[in-house]
Amino acid sequence: KQEVTQIPAALSVPEGENLVLNCSFTDSAIYNLQWFRQDPGKGLTSLLLIQSSQREQTSGRLNASLDKSSGRSTLYIAASQPGDSATYLCAVNSGSARQLTFGSGTQLTVLP
Amino acid sequence: ETGVTQTPRHLVMGMTNKKSLKCEQHLGHNAMYWYKQSAKKPLELMFVYNFKEQTENNSVPSRFSPECPNSSHLFLHLHTLQPEDSALYLCASSQAYNSPLHFGNGTRLTVT
Numbered sequence: 001k002q003e004v005t006q007i008p009a010a011l012s013v014p015e016g017e018n019l020v021l022n023c024s025f026t027d028s029a030i031y032n033l034q035w036f037r038q039d040p041g042k043g044l045t046s047l048l049l050i051q052s053s054q055r056e057q058t059s060g061r062l063n064a065s066l067d068k069s070s071g072r073s074t075l076y077i078a079a080s081q082p083g084d085s086a087t088y089l090c091a092v093n094s095g096s097a098r099q100l101t102f103g104s105g106t107q108l109t110v111l112p
Numbered sequence: 113e114t115g116v117t118q119t120p121r122h123l124v125m126g127m128t129n130k131k132s133l134k135c136e137q138h139l140g141h142n143a144m145y146w147y148k149q150s151a152k153k154p155l156e157l158m159f160v161y162n163f164k165e166q167t168e169n170n171s172v173p174s175r176f177s178p179e180c181p182n183s184s185h186l187f188l189h190l191h192t193l194q195p196e197d198s199a200l201y202l203c204a205s206s207q208a209y210n211s212p213l214h215f216g217n218g219t220r221l222t223v224t
Binding site: 004032036041042043051089091093102103105 | 153155157168204213216220
């Protein structure tokens with residue numbers, strides 16, 4: 001059974017810092033990995049999707065990497081802004097049913 | 113506008129009530145999903161519909177009954193719920209299994 005872990009559970013940084021969020025998964029036989037952002041009381045917004053054949057994806061100040069063999073992904077946020085404050089969720093698509101398994105998320109606070 | 117619309121945004125119901133959650137997607141996607149998000153727990157997949165056919169039911173109690181009349185609409189019928197069913201219920205859609213998921217803003221359900 002796939003298990004996804006995100007560390008740390010919460011992170012607080014001053015504005016302007018570069019930061020890295022971590023995601024690890026137990027079964028490396030994945031189809032893809034997706035990073036989401038969730039604002040309080042809202043649904044999830046897809047940020048980046050990395051297919052199993054890819055090593056990284058970039059969108060603006062965000063860069064996500066994937067190392068399937070070690071079961072890890074990182075989300076790098078450059079020059080953080082207060083508007084980046086949210087919960088960031090990692091989800092892995094795996095298994096015969098191709099289901100997404102979510103981590104518990106990292107709650108990020110960027111202080112002005 | 114997320115492309116996936118859920119109604120109502122908030123719902124309070126007694127344990128003997130019957131209510132329905134509605135989800136509509138305007139993205140032309142073929143797959144639709146119901147997820148449950150409880151406090152301090154990862155998102156849990158409840159149901160998956162692909163081309164209007166239910167393909168997954170993740171051991172969800174029968175007091176939750178999904179309905180997918182067409183590829184754009186998804187319902188979750190609720191009856192005789194328990195207080196522990198209080199959670200944020202999220203609907204999502206995708207073009208295919210390997211495609212990014214698009215989420216609605218959810219229905220915040222409180223069972224009294």
